[in-house]
Amino acid sequence: MGSAARGTWLSGDHDLDVFIGVPGGSSLLPALEVGRLAAPEHEERYAEHPYVHANFEGLEIDIVPCYLVEDASKIISAVDRTPFHSRYVSAKIGGLEDEVLLLKQFMKGIGVYGSELKVGGFSGYLAELLVIRYGSFIAVLEGASCWRPGETIDLSAHSSQDHADPLVVVDPVDPARNVAAALTLDRMFQFAAAARLFLEEPGPDFFFPSPPAPLKDQELREELERRKSTLILLEFGGPDLVEDVIFPQLRKAEESVRALFEGNGFSVLRSDADWHRDATFEPPGTDGGEESQLCGAIRILFELEVAILPKVERRVGPPAWEAEHAKKFVASHTAPFSGPYVEGGRVVVEVARKYIDASQLLAARGASLSLGRHLGPALRRGYNIYGGQEILKIVDPEFRSFMARYFSAREKVG
Amino acid sequence: MGSAARGTWLSGDHDLDVFIGVPGGSSLLPALEVGRLAAPEHEERYAEHPYVHANFEGLEIDIVPCYLVEDASKIISAVDRTPFHSRYVSAKIGGLEDEVLLLKQFMKGIGVYGSELKVGGFSGYLAELLVIRYGSFIAVLEGASCWRPGETIDLSAHSSQDHADPLVVVDPVDPARNVAAALTLDRMFQFAAAARLFLEEPGPDFFFPSPPAPLKDQELREELERRKSTLILLEFGGPDLVEDVIFPQLRKAEESVRALFEGNGFSVLRSDADWHRDATFEPPGTDGGEESQLCGAIRILFELEVAILPKVERRVGPPAWEAEHAKKFVASHTAPFSGPYVEGGRVVVEVARKYIDASQLLAARGASLSLGRHLGPALRRGYNIYGGQEILKIVDPEFRSFMARYFSAREKVG
Numbered sequence: 106m107g108s109a110a111r112g113t114w115l116s117g118d119h120d121l122d123v124f125i126g127v128p129g130g131s132s133l134l135p136a137l138e139v140g141r142l143a144a145p146e147h148e149e150r151y152a153e154h155p156y157v158h159a160n161f162e163g164l165e166i167d168i169v170p171c172y173l174v175e176d177a178s179k180i181i182s183a184v185d186r187t188p189f190h191s192r193y194v195s196a197k198i199g200g201l202e203d204e205v206l207l208l209k210q211f212m213k214g215i216g217v218y219g220s221e222l223k224v225g226g227f228s229g230y231l232a233e234l235l236v237i238r239y240g241s242f243i244a245v246l247e248g249a250s251c252w253r254p255g256e257t258i259d260l261s262a263h264s265s266q267d268h269a270d271p272l273v274v275v276d277p278v279d280p281a282r283n284v285a286a287a288l289t290l291d292r293m294f295q296f297a298a299a300a301r302l303f304l305e306e307p308g309p310d311f312f313f314p315s316p317p318a319p320l321k322d323q324e325l326r327e328e329l330e331r332r333k334s335t336l337i338l339l340e341f342g343g344p345d346l347v348e349d350v351i352f353p354q355l356r357k358a359e360e361s362v363r364a365l366f367e368g369n370g371f372s373v374l375r376s377d378a379d380w381h382r383d384a385t386f387e388p389p390g391t392d393g394g395e396e397s398q399l400c401g402a403i404r405i406l407f408e409l410e411v412a413i414l415p416k417v418e419r420r421v422g423p424p425a426w427e428a429e430h431a432k433k434f435v436a437s438h439t440a441p442f443s444g445p446y447v448e449g450g451r452v453v454v455e456v457a458r459k460y461i462d463a464s465q466l467l468a469a470r471g472a473s474l475s476l477g478r479h480l481g482p483a484l485r486r487g488y489n490i491y492g493g494q495e496i497l498k499i500v501d502p503e504f505r506s507f508m509a510r511y512f513s514a515r516e517k518v519g
Numbered sequence: 520m521g522s523a524a525r526g527t528w529l530s531g532d533h534d535l536d537v538f539i540g541v542p543g544g545s546s547l548l549p550a551l552e553v554g555r556l557a558a559p560e561h562e563e564r565y566a567e568h569p570y571v572h573a574n575f576e577g578l579e580i581d582i583v584p585c586y587l588v589e590d591a592s593k594i595i596s597a598v599d600r601t602p603f604h605s606r607y608v609s610a611k612i613g614g615l616e617d618e619v620l621l622l623k624q625f626m627k628g629i630g631v632y633g634s635e636l637k638v639g640g641f642s643g644y645l646a647e648l649l650v651i652r653y654g655s656f657i658a659v660l661e662g663a664s665c666w667r668p669g670e671t672i673d674l675s676a677h678s679s680q681d682h683a684d685p686l687v688v689v690d691p692v693d694p695a696r697n698v699a700a701a702l703t704l705d706r707m708f709q710f711a712a713a714a715r716l717f718l719e720e721p722g723p724d725f726f727f728p729s730p731p732a733p734l735k736d737q738e739l740r741e742e743l744e745r746r747k748s749t750l751i752l753l754e755f756g757g758p759d760l761v762e763d764v765i766f767p768q769l770r771k772a773e774e775s776v777r778a779l780f781e782g783n784g785f786s787v788l789r790s791d792a793d794w795h796r797d798a799t800f801e802p803p804g805t806d807g808g809e810e811s812q813l814c815g816a817i818r819i820l821f822e823l824e825v826a827i828l829p830k831v832e833r834r835v836g837p838p839a840w841e842a843e844h845a846k847k848f849v850a851s852h853t854a855p856f857s858g859p860y861v862e863g864g865r866v867v868v869e870v871a872r873k874y875i876d877a878s879q880l881l882a883a884r885g886a887s888l889s890l891g892r893h894l895g896p897a898l899r900r901g902y903n904i905y906g907g908q909e910i911l912k913i914v915d916p917e918f919r920s921f922m923a924r925y926f927s928a929r930e931k932v933g
Contacts, residue, residue: 250842252840253840254840254864271864290863290864291861291862291863291864294838294839294840294861294864295839295860295861297839297840298839298845298861298866301842331830331831331856332829332830332831332856333829333830333831333875334829334830334831335829370824374829374831374833374869375833375857375869408831410784410825410828410829411824411825411828411829414824414825415746415747415748415749415788415824415825416745416746416747416748417745417746417747417748417788417822419788419789424708425708425709425711425712425932426666426667426668426708426711428664428715431712431932431933432933435932435933436933442745442746442926443789443925443926443927443928443929444928444929444930444932445929445930445932445933446709446928446929446930446932447705447708447709447712447930447932448705449704449705450668450704450705450708452712452932455788455789455928461747511857512856512857513857514857514858514860514869515857515858515859515860516858516859516860516861518839518845518849518858518859518860518861518866519845519846519849519850519859
């Protein structure tokens with residue numbers, strides 16, 4: 106199954122999908138056992154059902170048990186849909202394989218390839234459907250140049266459900282499913298913008314951009330000096346789990362900390378988060394003996410306009426004509442610096458701000474935030490906060506590349 | 520005419536209105552001449568028509584020519600309405616004079632008395648109408664306690680026009696006119712809130728509050744230290760004009776400078792403006808010889824969250840799918856620090872901020888702002904900018920009282 110079976114396998118990708126079909130209603134376990142025996146050096150992984158993952162002569166091989174059903178709308182597990190996709194694409198793609206390869210590599214080069222939650226981009230199957238729809242790589246770019254949010258493509262003209270997603274590509278084998286459901290608005294238009302640029306001025310760097318080099322100390326110092334903003338980095342040990350479990354929690358954690366900052370008056374200029382698998386994280390205050398269950402370091406970066414706010418803080422209360430609310434509001438702010446006064450029809454007081462230092466706020470409140478099922482406990486096992494120049498202490502190349510990408514943040518838009 | 524004629528004259532006020540009526544269609548000049556002769560030591564002032572202002576044994580006397588018309592809806596000049604007001608109130612107020620006096624002094628004590636543009640509060644006539652409507656001082660307070668924006672009072676039940684004002688009190692002698700048109704939302708509910716407080720816990724300080732004492736150096740320094748915000752004061756010479764001309768321009772100037780700060784990323788916590796008639800302002804770079812046409816000092820105060828912003832600034836552009844706009848946006852930001860990138864569907868760049876210091880921004884751009892017909896030229900003759908502790912250099916008691924009121928900002932709300 107998969108791209109290898111239909112000639113749309115991107116060179117440099119090293120994954121091969123082998124599906125073992127069993128009749129609906131019977132057990133998947135014998136098929137799983139076949140996988141175990143076929144690849145003695147394997148690990149078992151879990152999606153909706155267990156499957157076997159093995160590394161064989163440099164190839165990442167998944168041996169996946171699935172149910173054979175007569176119609177894609179009657180699947181039991183999500184993987185049962187794959188044979189239908191394979192059959193549909195194989196029947197339509199004849200002669201367009203190279204166009205698919207160009208499109209996939211283009212998407213990969215500009216950073217929008219992959220439907221996994223870390224990327225939120227285009228899946229291989231989605232790329233194939235776009236080529237089938239538009240007819241060639243260039244025609245896909247021309248089509249995408251004109252996309253607007255809500256763009257809908259329905260190859261089988263059989264859509265049976267409304268979708269609120271930015272791009273809707275109705276699955277030709279399942280009228281209720283949007284193949285592009287995982288695509289985010291930003292990845293969609295990052296692609297559309299790059300498509301326009303490429304059509305104007307094509308070049309090989311769309312397909313094979315030079316990855317930014319890890320920043321050296323001096324370069325990192327210069328960027329900090331140039332921007333004169335304040336960077337605050339939250340670092341803690343990563344749980345030993347797959348990316349599709351970690352990344353949604355990571356985005357949620359990023360949003361929780363951002364809300365903590367914004368809710369306390371600290372303006373966040375930009376933030377980013379990543380999981381550096383090769384980094385060594387040692388929880389502060391331990392001797393490193395607990396590390397065994399940790400896997401690399403989670404790093405969440407915030408760039409703040411200012412790190413220190415004034416002591417005085419404005420609190421805007423209820424409308425002055427809501428007598429009960431106004432009374433409670435005033436009573437709950439004893440000895441304000443200024444006020445109460447009426448402004449814009451509302452009762453306002455100016456009081457002492459609780460946290461004037463963003464790092465102290467994060468240290469005091471970070472551990473009690475809602476960070477997700479696995480990241481919450483991971484953070485509570487120990488974390489580091491780096492403010493400003495302190496991030497120079499982190500020297501692993503994954504982090505320094507992450508910082509290089511953060512500072513550049515250049516996409517093919519223009 | 521006026522309160523003196525109908526027994527609702529507030530002790531401590533020193534103004535007396537004498538009207539000289541002439542038949543509609545004839546000239547006002549003979550009446551003006553009578554005024555000139557009656558008060559040889561006078562100055563001529565101008566509203567819609569000239570009138571004579573004189574100081575006589577401590578009384579401020581206005582001798583005002585007006586047209587005698589048969590109906591208040593047929594007036595030629597605004598002052599022609601006054602005799603109708605006087606007649607209406609005189610007929611209705613019998614026995615309620617003390618209630619009016621209580622209400623006026625209450626309004627004066629809490630800072631909402633006066634319909635002039637400086638205050639935006641309740642006129643004497645409005646206070647009289649409220650007593651006629653509710654029947655007593657206490658009943659007015661009870662009524663005001665329940666006011667909401669849009670409250671309407673129509674004593675003659677003859678309203679002929681809709682008004683969008685916060686409080687609508689239809690003029691009993693003119694169905695198209697709102698007597699409360701000059702009352703601002705904030706003054707209206709400052710009064711309503713004080714009314715509720717007084718009814719719960721009456722006291723003489725509502726009528727005669729102790730004015731805050733001018734701040735001594737040490738007190739001013741302590742307030743700055745306590746708030747840890749940044750004060751920026753713009754000071755320039757006041758034109759020799761009446762308050763009703765200056766104050767609307769002063770509010771406009773305050774808004775213009777506020778918009779300059781906010782538009783450049785500086786958060787304004789609060790601002791205030793005043794005209795200190797007794798202050799001496801010497802334009803920087805002059806020898807003081809030009810002072811003759813100046814009258815005191817205009818002072819506009821801004822309290823900023825921070826005085827210095829980072830060098831990097833985020834610019835959010837058009838939606839990424841608006842190809843032409845996006846292209847122009849990117850092209851207009853060459854060599855950005857970061858970006859362009861797509862975020863929230865929009866094209867974003869991070870560029871070098873032009874002004875990172877709020878004082879420098881004001882110095883560079885202040886003189887080109889739209890500050891009003893008279894204040895603009897007044898500012899361009901020369902101004903001072905004081906930042907932070909520098910305001911300690913200003914020692915005149917009007918300014919130090921202004922700062923005391925600014926820091927306290929306490930109204931009768933709760």
